[in-house]
């Protein structure tokens with residue numbers, strides 16, 4: 237097994253940074269001084285965030301629902317840009333209980349609807365059962381991240397869905413996703429909630445967990461998804477299924493068993509295979525019973541990469557072993573008939589320093605730095621370990637691709653990251669466009685004081701080639717009390733900077749993931 241892991245050459249991409257770089261930033265909004273001993277980043281997290289008290293970049297609370305028609309735009313909005321940039325993130329209705337983490341909180345969805353040179357901005361909470369019940373009670377009823385033991389008796393057994401992680405469009409709906417629950421369905425135009433527990437018309441049980449990272453098949457447009465802990469809390473069964481894009485019918489479903497119960501946040505699908513990467517962010521029932529979160533990091537845990545034939549019964553699943561690592565987000569996958577390739581961001585240790593370590597050790601910020609790697613295995617199943625190689629020196633825990641290439645070979649990846657040469661960076665100063673054909677990348681660096689959230693790629697039209705289109709994402713101005721812009725770049729020339737900037741007079745609600753919905757996929 238090859239592992240060109242040069243984490244030791246890191247240039248202070250630490251907590252603070254890996255953090256601001258992506259998910260770790262979370263630490264900021266919990267108010268916990270977790271970074272006191274962060275190598276190289278200590279002072280950065282210890283001092284109050286630049287946006288003012290309580291601010292934490294892309295994870296700062298907002299709560300106010302906003303409607304702004306015909307936003308101010310600087311530069312020139314491309315005339316061919318037609319669609320919606322959607323995003324979601326946890327924006328707690330009520331203050332978080334001490335010990336709770338920033339991955340908890342009600343999903344607040346937003347859209348920048350762009351058409352005919354005009355942008356309308358709108359945000360609404362995903363009003364799931366949890367939101368509605370808490371609104372009635374006037375207090376938090378689900379006080380701990382993914383811990384049903386802590387739920388108020390009045391809501392026991394009711395949907396815990398928050399829709400705070402990612403979204404996907406299905407027919408005329410925007411589905412707000414959290415991996416422990418069925419989606420919450422929102423109207424694509426108004427963002428009003430139309431279904432608190434969306435089951436694709438009864439295709440899924442109302443208790444079915446549903447990943448935050450479904451894939452859209454590049455050839456059929458159908459949706460591939462899975463749910464882990466599929467048969468109840470702590471279950472080692474993962475259900476995998478494909479949903480018809482028009483009828484919403486389940487075309488097939490397979491149940492597989494995983495080597496152990498860990499967080500399976502994302503996966504990979506090609507035209508022929510389904511792939512999972514099992515990492516030792518393991519379920520911790522004892523910790524939950526003590527009032528803690530769902531997970532703790534097992535630094536002794538091995539990783540397993542598994543694949544099976546798409547649409548089959550899953551009995552052919554083959555597992556390959558690897559060292560302790562974590563990988564949360566898939567950038568892209570493909571198979572060449574001989575091997576399967578799975579491009580993912582990889583950390584050497586616990587990727588979320590705000591989640592406990594099983595052995596009680598303090599947060600390891602260096603181990604949380606995430607770099608893009610490629611995992612590969614032979615399709616004929618020979619061998620027992622997977623190969624892994626590092627692709628890029630960019631600290632990028634939220635890598636993306638052109639979503640039209642979810643299930644086929646792809647060339648370009650995109651991500652927000654700190655500048656690789658700026659050791660003391662505390663924010664995602666850059667957007668990167670990666671060209672996998674020669675492992676090169678291009679960067680655009682934002683002005684000082686800006687932290688960039690995860691970008692999305694928008695093709696110029698449904699039929700334009702890969703990489704021909706726009707890269708866009710939200711810029712949080714750390715020195716303007718987090719006021720936000722949407723920056724829009726020519727994806728082929730990101731180094732030239734934004735061609736248009738949508739100026740909001742307010743902060744955006746927290747963002748985890750975003751999605752571009754092309755205008756031709758809108759109703760009507």
Ligand code: V55
Pocket residue numbers: 259326338339340400401415501564748
């Ligand atoms: C992630 C985010 C989550 C979660 C599990 O992106 C993993 C990683 C916002 O919630 O619950």
Ligand code: FE
Pocket residue numbers: 401402448449501565749
């Ligand atoms: Fe995610």
